[in-house]
Amino acid sequence: MSADEGSGQANTALASAIEEAGCTHAALARRVNELGRCQGVVSRYDRASVTRWIQGMTPRGRAPEFIAAALAGYLRRPVTPAGLGFAVQAQRPVAARALAYREDVSETLHTLAELGSTDISRRSLLGAVPFVAAALLDPQRQWLLWLLEEEQVPRLEAVAGAGPVEEVRAMIGMFDEMDNRFGGGGVRASVVHYLSAQVAPMLRQQGMPASQRRQLFTAAAKLAAMAGWSSYDSADYGLAQRYMIQGLRLCAEGGDRVLGGQILAGLSHLATSLGSPDEGAALARAGIATAKRAGSPLGMMRLHAMAARAFAARGDSHQATACLHSATAALEASHGAAQESVWVRFLDHHYLEAEAALVHRDLGEAVQSERLADASVHANADRRRRQAISRSVLATAYLQQQRLDEAIGTATQALDLLGGIHSERSVQALRDFRTRLAPRRTEPIVREFERKARPVLGAAA
Template identity: 80%
Template sequence: MGGVRESGEHNTALEAVILEAGCSHAALARRVNELGRCQGVVSRYDKASVTRWLQGMTPRNRAPEFIAAALGEWLGRPVTPVDFGFPAQPQRPVAARALIYREDVGETLHTLAELGSTDVSRRTLLGTVPFVATALMEPQRQWLLWLVEEEQTPRLAAVAGGGLAARVRAMIDMFDEMDNKYGGGGVRASIIHYLSTQLTPMLQQRSQSPHQRRLLFTSAAKLAAMAGWCSYDSADYGLAQRYMIQGLRLCAEGGDRVLGGQILAGLSHLATSLGSPSEGVSLARAGVATAKTAGSPLGLMRLHAMAARGHAALGDSRRATASLRLASAALDTSNGPDEESPWVRFLDHHYLEAEAAQVHRDLGEATQAERLATASVKANGDRRRRQAISRSVLATALLQQDRLDEAVGTASQALDLLGDVHSERSVQALRDFRTRLAPLRMEPMVRDFERKARPLLGTAA
């Protein structure tokens, strides 16, 4: 949990922000613990901890970041630890700029180049880069404004082409294959290096034809989104958010609505997984509005699935079920991957099964979750990350049915799959299962699983 530093003065700024937010001390402590747990940080703060903060104590490590995130949720706007009297955290200005969706695409390119080069070459200079849920509102608003103002006839964006654009696409395909096999952590640095030192400088030079520039902007947006997913897989959640936001802006420059919807799906997934499902639903809805005009049923399917994930995390069974029905209906209208944008050809009914399994798990509908997770496990034999996630979901569904032996055995299989796959998403799914094991920790098989899982999952809360 980390200690505290005492200033000796009552923190009137924090007192004022808590009063404005209208939250109790116990509720604030609870939310700080929840946000930390979502990012692999164990803390046990309570209302007495908040009282100590008000008396002048500053919690160490990442706690000020989580306090800011929690208060920002209640206030409906971003706040920083400095806003409520905590010392400024060391952070390069680019980390703040990368949260902004800028109208000037030249500034976006500059920000992305600096963020990438600092990330790869001088990572320690970035310091802690927090995930800021309230910073997601403005990018989706700006994207929707662009969507309304766009005068082109709805169509799939052009993603084919020869020359330089074709070479960049070949690099994207190579990175994508490595990501699927080994997880995002193993390929993250290569993607970011290529994006920030090769592709971004090409776009800054303005030496290509308008058509080539559109294709290159779209490719840069795809790589930025991939950098975001890979950062997610490396537990760099704040960086994941920043790469995806910058990718969304590049996507507008390329005019690719399908890819824009998929980036919004990624941001929705990130927000819901990190304890902000209301933002997750909002982002998914913005993506649905985008996909409806993009001519991509598969892309629309994924966005409805993300909305279902958010609703399920909020405990809203009616809306979650309705979103799953819409996802299934969108899938049924697709004419197959050959008629879809390359950005969504990986999506199919197996993808929807896996996402639906997590929805039913979160709603406590164990029988449905078991059936869908089992199907996903069988369908994804060559995709270790998806295998691990689906086995973790299956383990939880079995546990929800009081089938402890099967649940622990299935979770152990998921753990074995992660030996050479760097995927925080898979780790998160296993942590979720382990948290649900807490009431049974005195069982010998549970203790054995905890010992086996500790090197990968860390110490249980």
């Protein structure tokens, strides 16, 4: 990370926020480093760094964003870099608008069209697009208000013959296949372009039958969610958040609660993975409320699994275990993928095994994590992204049991898999393993692994 710059004046706003938060300088510095590491930014701030910031030094790069996010977590309210006295470049208008859940869906379509166009053809105009945990509260609230106002779950009528809905669904299927084979990073530009340049304008046309229009909004919501996941896989976390928020608004227009719950699951995953498990848990619970009466046990299974991930990241073993039990019960209640919504048919017991392995990893329950991660590795031989993630989790389970040779061997296999996919989620899982190697970095086998991993994972913190 670049060196800090001095303004010559004490930062009283930052000092007041730290005092109100009641955190030590060392604790704040650690949290800033953790949040940066979650987004692939290596920093080594310490309590002296915090003292310098208070004295007027401004950290460069994305550090003000991470400082604001850290203090927001302590204070339980939104905090911005500007509110902490840091001079930051103003967000581009579309990047700011895309964080909002608009009542007028035409504004959503306009935002998606502009965001997608700027993202693909004029990317430099977007500048840095940060993930903003505090911005997740309003979309969640707006969605739940919509949910309360609905008198019943809308039943979408079938559309006979060919038409725009059938075409869009076919494209979704193709994008899904490419995503599963090569990771979201490889398909991201195609998804964003198709959504913003073709589907969004299609939804602004007049004269479409109401039932077809609702289904097209739902398909567009799925595409926006895919744009979010593929941006996540490209390490574009701020864009991932914005596409998912806009997808949630489109989903309300289509009236599909199953898909709405899945988009909330995606936002929960994103928040938890980026160091905001409180928001992750809240989003998962909103998703559970959404899908409760939607007749989708598999959708409920995934949402309970996301809640378990969030609680495990918080170190809450009791809640995490309870959520895993609920996920298992939901899975057992399903009558099979063919009886479920098309949006959740990819979910099965292997998916739950993989997510449960991550929960047990974060809770330090290595034996359970090993069993489930190993099962996931064998079940996902043809899905390289899931294979890479599960091998990284399995490596961590071995490490937690002091089986270093097995841990390094398994992590090396995960590293080899990363060469064929474009998936930041897979990279994150292996970075988590590497971080846990820190106490043993002097050992030759660890030094050799770090040498091999550096071109893919970047420098270690």
